Amino acid sequence: MSLKAIPFNDVTINDRFWSPRQATNSEKTIPHELEQCRTTGRISNFAKAAGIESGNFEGIFFNDSDVHKLVEAASYTLQTHPNPKWESELDEVIDTIAKSQQPDGYLNSYFTLVEPEKRWQNLGMMHELYCAGHLFEAGVAHYQATGQQKLLDVACRFADLIDKTFGHEKRAGLPGHQGIELALVKLARVTGEARYMSLADYFVTTRGQRPSVFEKELENPDLPGGLGAYKHHYTRDDKYEGTYSQDHLPMHEQTECVGHAVRAMYLYAGAADIAAETGNNGIATALDALWQNVEKRLYVTGGVGPSGHNEGFTQDYELPNFSAYAETCASVGLIFWAHRMFLLKGDSRYVDVLETALYNGALSGVSLEGTDFFYQNPLASRGGRHRHAWFGCACCPPNIARLIGSLGQYIYAQSEADLWVNLYVGGTADATVADVPVKLTQETDYPWSGDVKITIEPEKPVKFNLNLRIPDWCGKFDVTINGETQRATVGTNGYLSIDRTWNADDSIQLNLDMPVERVYAHPYVRENLGRIALQRGPLVYCFEDADNPDGAFETLSLAKSGYMEAVFDSTLLGGITLIRGTGTVYDPTDWDNNLYLSEPNLKQTDVTAIPYYAWCNREAGQMAVWVF
Amino acid sequence: MSLKAIPFNDVTINDRFWSPRQATNSEKTIPHELEQCRTTGRISNFAKAAGIESGNFEGIFFNDSDVHKLVEAASYTLQTHPNPKWESELDEVIDTIAKSQQPDGYLNSYFTLVEPEKRWQNLGMMHELYCAGHLFEAGVAHYQATGQQKLLDVACRFADLIDKTFGHEKRAGLPGHQGIELALVKLARVTGEARYMSLADYFVTTRGQRPSVFEKELENPDLPGGLGAYKHHYTRDDKYEGTYSQDHLPMHEQTECVGHAVRAMYLYAGAADIAAETGNNGIATALDALWQNVEKRLYVTGGVGPSGHNEGFTQDYELPNFSAYAETCASVGLIFWAHRMFLLKGDSRYVDVLETALYNGALSGVSLEGTDFFYQNPLASRGGRHRHAWFGCACCPPNIARLIGSLGQYIYAQSEADLWVNLYVGGTADATVADVPVKLTQETDYPWSGDVKITIEPEKPVKFNLNLRIPDWCGKFDVTINGETQRATVGTNGYLSIDRTWNADDSIQLNLDMPVERVYAHPYVRENLGRIALQRGPLVYCFEDADNPDGAFETLSLAKSGYMEAVFDSTLLGGITLIRGTGTVYDPTDWDNNLYLSEPNLKQTDVTAIPYYAWCNREAGQMAVWVF
Numbered sequence A, B: 001m002s003l004k005a006i007p008f009n010d011v012t013i014n015d016r017f018w019s020p021r022q023a024t025n026s027e028k029t030i031p032h033e034l035e036q037c038r039t040t041g042r043i044s045n046f047a048k049a050a051g052i053e054s055g056n057f058e059g060i061f062f063n064d065s066d067v068h069k070l071v072e073a074a075s076y077t078l079q080t081h082p083n084p085k086w087e088s089e090l091d092e093v094i095d096t097i098a099k100s101q102q103p104d105g106y107l108n109s110y111f112t113l114v115e116p117e118k119r120w121q122n123l124g125m126m127h128e129l130y131c132a133g134h135l136f137e138a139g140v141a142h143y144q145a146t147g148q149q150k151l152l153d154v155a156c157r158f159a160d161l162i163d164k165t166f167g168h169e170k171r172a173g174l175p176g177h178q179g180i181e182l183a184l185v186k187l188a189r190v191t192g193e194a195r196y197m198s199l200a201d202y203f204v205t206t207r208g209q210r211p212s213v214f215e216k217e218l219e220n221p222d223l224p225g226g227l228g229a230y231k232h233h234y235t236r237d238d239k240y241e242g243t244y245s246q247d248h249l250p251m252h253e254q255t256e257c258v259g260h261a262v263r264a265m266y267l268y269a270g271a272a273d274i275a276a277e278t279g280n281n282g283i284a285t286a287l288d289a290l291w292q293n294v295e296k297r298l299y300v301t302g303g304v305g306p307s308g309h310n311e312g313f314t315q316d317y318e319l320p321n322f323s324a325y326a327e328t329c330a331s332v333g334l335i336f337w338a339h340r341m342f343l344l345k346g347d348s349r350y351v352d353v354l355e356t357a358l359y360n361g362a363l364s365g366v367s368l369e370g371t372d373f374f375y376q377n378p379l380a381s382r383g384g385r386h387r388h389a390w391f392g393c394a395c396c397p398p399n400i401a402r403l404i405g406s407l408g409q410y411i412y413a414q415s416e417a418d419l420w421v422n423l424y425v426g427g428t429a430d431a432t433v434a435d436v437p438v439k440l441t442q443e444t445d446y447p448w449s450g451d452v453k454i455t456i457e458p459e460k461p462v463k464f465n466l467n468l469r470i471p472d473w474c475g476k477f478d479v480t481i482n483g484e485t486q487r488a489t490v491g492t493n494g495y496l497s498i499d500r501t502w503n504a505d506d507s508i509q510l511n512l513d514m515p516v517e518r519v520y521a522h523p524y525v526r527e528n529l530g531r532i533a534l535q536r537g538p539l540v541y542c543f544e545d546a547d548n549p550d551g552a553f554e555t556l557s558l559a560k561s562g563y564m565e566a567v568f569d570s571t572l573l574g575g576i577t578l579i580r581g582t583g584t585v586y587d588p589t590d591w592d593n594n595l596y597l598s599e600p601n602l603k604q605t606d607v608t609a610i611p612y613y614a615w616c617n618r619e620a621g622q623m624a625v626w627v628f
Helices: A018-039 A042-050 A064-080 A084-099 A109-113 A128-146 A150-165 A180-191 A194-205 A213-217 A261-278 A281-294 A328-345 A348-365 A396-405 B018-039 B042-049 B064-080 B084-099 B109-113 B128-146 B150-165 B180-191 B194-205 B213-217 B261-278 B281-294 B328-345 B348-365 B396-405
Strands: A011-013 A412-415 A418-421 A427-433 A436-444 A451-458 A462-469 A477-481 A495-502 A506-512 A516-521 A533-536 A539-544 A564-569 A576-586 A602-611 B011-013 B412-415 B418-421 B427-433 B436-444 B451-458 B462-469 B477-481 B495-502 B506-512 B516-521 B533-536 B539-544 B564-569 B576-586 B602-611
Touching: A011 A018, A018 A042, A018 A064, A018 A084, A018 A396, A042 A064, A042 A084, A042 A109, A064 A084, A064 A128, A064 A396, A084 A150, A128 A150, A128 A180, A150 A180, A150 A194, A180 A194, A180 A261, A194 A261, A261 A281, A261 A328, A281 A328, A328 A348, A328 A396, A348 A396, A348 A539, A412 A427, A418 A436, A436 A462, A451 A462, A462 A506, A477 A495, A495 A506, A516 A564, A533 A576, B011 B018, B018 B042, B018 B064, B018 B084, B018 B396, B042 B064, B042 B084, B042 B109, B064 B084, B064 B128, B064 B396, B084 B150, B128 B150, B128 B180, B150 B180, B150 B194, B180 B194, B180 B261, B194 B261, B261 B281, B261 B328, B281 B328, B328 B348, B328 B396, B348 B396, B348 B539, B412 B427, B418 B436, B436 B462, B451 B462, B462 B506, B477 B495, B495 B506, B516 B564, B533 B576
Parallel strands: A418 A462, B418 B462
Antiparallel strands: A011 A427, A412 A418, A427 A436, A436 A451, A451 A506, A462 A495, A477 A506, A516 A533, A533 A539, A539 A602, A564 A576, A576 A602, B011 B427, B412 B418, B427 B436, B436 B451, B451 B506, B462 B495, B477 B506, B516 B533, B533 B539, B539 B602, B564 B576, B576 B602
């Protein structure tokens, strides 16, 4: 089975959850990030490389990628929320990037300005191919959004150079930080150029050979850029290991999510594209194993990569709360991978994870105002964690911007004679099934309500399967078609499949029961033993000082019998459904100077939980997802 | 108030808990440790320094101290359980130590053999004064036990040299590892030599000055012995800090337990002696603050010093279970300190901690067989922790041996016209109150039972206060005198005080209610949030694989309502009172491949807990003190 997403430019979003977020993305986030890229020299770097401005390269060697990602984000947004504030600036930025391209197609402002003679000599550390990948994604997005070829052509010229340089019977080479694989697939699909797909396949399938290309690079006494994160690639006794970059084993032998989480997610996403395009069963089987593994290494929020040490994976069930790294980019990358796994396999388990990451661990990456960002997304805080307007290494802010900008592409999919509804988001999609144009319209107050009305408007009656995803969090639902209750069972793939001839103005009412749930972690997740998290629909909740007495929720016990209700509050945090209830906490005054007591008093207390994504948007304070 | 302990040689022990342990100490532990000291070159080092044997110094530079501590342990044991197997060997060891003394009184086999010209040049790292202190304690114990002066004289000659070398208007010097302070107090008391007390006072009161004597030593380019644990004394930017050795502040300004825990305990114990002897209020006040602080840094087992990094203290309430360092020596040192705090203040809060450490965190340091030892005493294990027959740094084995050998001294105390019963241990004590000899006899099956019969036998009727400690774990008790129930209230000092004229064969029956208690840790002890430990009387309990299905107790929930009973099993682990009950555990098979579930099943299970001190005496397995 292989499915295709209905692309962002055939989807509109019109609801009270995502529409305001896409508007904020356009009105606040994108201009804010453009300004940051300008004031930190990121855009000037291209101008300097183009010879338009004078001066030295500024910042970190892979800063180009932030601008490329922002161009990608802005391109999606041109479709849904065009904004005169930054449209002309976007054109200028694209123009400057284009001018910085070297005569042979090479484009990287760091190498052009600082070490022009040393291209491609330190692929392991210096992110040239990673930056190229982000340029390709920007070129594709801008073309899809506007029909303009300028940046796409720039991307193709650079891709042609890379294709001439690396590959079978050419030079051996791999990206130290992945991303170019999925970017080349996008480029191949939009241009029809098979060479790009072959190059993506080369990068996926030649990874993990010995000796590694990265290992050999380090023999160069005159290595450009320095050693960077070198130590992460090596064992303590200084042998090349490669797990940090998922270069420890050939892709088809990989079964465990290891190393830097963003690198891993981008690689697996690209590998899923390649498995879909080439039918490579070895890769598909490896991805099944990797997916099973990531399901043992996943925060309840959809965060991955618990450790700050390697910005990545550690071991099964090791999911500390306070020190959770759970980088915003890693959750975004997980969404990319999950989406491609769904397209490869047509199973809702991938979309369940996608939805969790989207509404929780990724969305928490940006403030409600749209101008502050989390790099790390801990599941508990003693009050010292805050979003920031920007970072020296600013990968996360444009990543969340491009995710929100391109949200439309994750909602629907289609296979031969089936339409698939994955996410419940108000708006429309235009598809063509059996040569008949079909418009789908969703009306819903999701994620605050599980009630969804879907109207199907084919240009003429047409028979197809409509697959509605029944989320894993949903234990009970009912469905009517044109007002008639259906006896519906969910397939093993997690979808409610409705096979019929659809007529204009057919409508489906799907009601997903959305109670407040107490969620328990597998007992091997030691840090959460005895604890519960609250979830309602796709939203994981948390407790903050702002709503609850000073940090008391660290000892909060929400007894199974306790009262708990969901209440929509339109005035709070942009409008959210709160969870209100009663719990018990230890009364610290009780303990006096005792360290141990046999009969400590518990104090009844009213508690309020808010959606995790909305935390840290008020005065700084403590936060916890998992309580007792 | 200042009290005196009734010394070990006026006390006998005769019960079924401690008598077998003292017998094992004599029959197994002491000969085993003598053999280890022999085979590891520790005893030969003295013979080589004496010129009796040839060869180089072997082992670690402070290995002398292990032999001194073992001589001390064996000396106590000569009183209670003399043993022909090692008595003559003990005499030979003492003889060899004596022969290694240099003409000027100096005694340290490392410096004599390796760096004879470099005495006293690296007090911070090289433990010369620490080893001297252990020699003094050995000399005093051997004299008290046997009346023989040989080793005491050796000790005094060395103490005289040290006194000539260091002090006010002499050379400035301090022990890098404390212990000599309390040893000099013992030496002063047994010899009546005021100079030794003054020197102890000097070592206590001149600590923490700036520049530190240790700091100045490091200017020596030719430092003997090397840098050792140097880094612990310094901040990251290489400034001398001194917390590792409690040299960060003058003693009277110290309020926080810091640094290496054994050093800290020995210092505070010596300081409490000095406060009692000299009436130094500044020191006494500092000790109050330090005690309040240690009560925030104490494992429920009486372990202190959670961190392996500095073998010591970290911060209030930081008490991790798996990684608990809680060195056996630190619990022994805590007992020394607590005992002296009690003698200084006459309050049971100190004896409560003493008893907890004695029955749990210290006693766990030795196997039931008496020949294997814990250095660290974790409160949870995944199965990889075991006792060992010996260590390269072997401070703990002789420390637990001397504690068990000298147990008698901790049971009773006396002040002007009061007798104090601190620990409930079967046996007798001989005291003299108002010039009347009084024999006290305890009959009890403590700690398995809280019933204690105390018989008072004065040579003639005599009036005095008999103070019986009511332990902090005891919520209910009754007491009869000569069969008549008394209306008794506990004083603010934690003692039940019975003031009367005592006649021959008066007897008291004290029944301390000893139910199974669920103990909760202060909510700031984050690792124990939501967890409980089981305690009965002074014994903290734990769960081991051997009695319970494979590690399931890690998720064990002992609901408040659950059944729980104490049962004596004479066949198990030398005879122990088990706690049997029911609890619930997660059924891991339930979780399938899910990481999060909203309705995990709990499985009813029978569970058995054993006293913590007895853990790891069967097949290796998992262990936990704190469960849910």
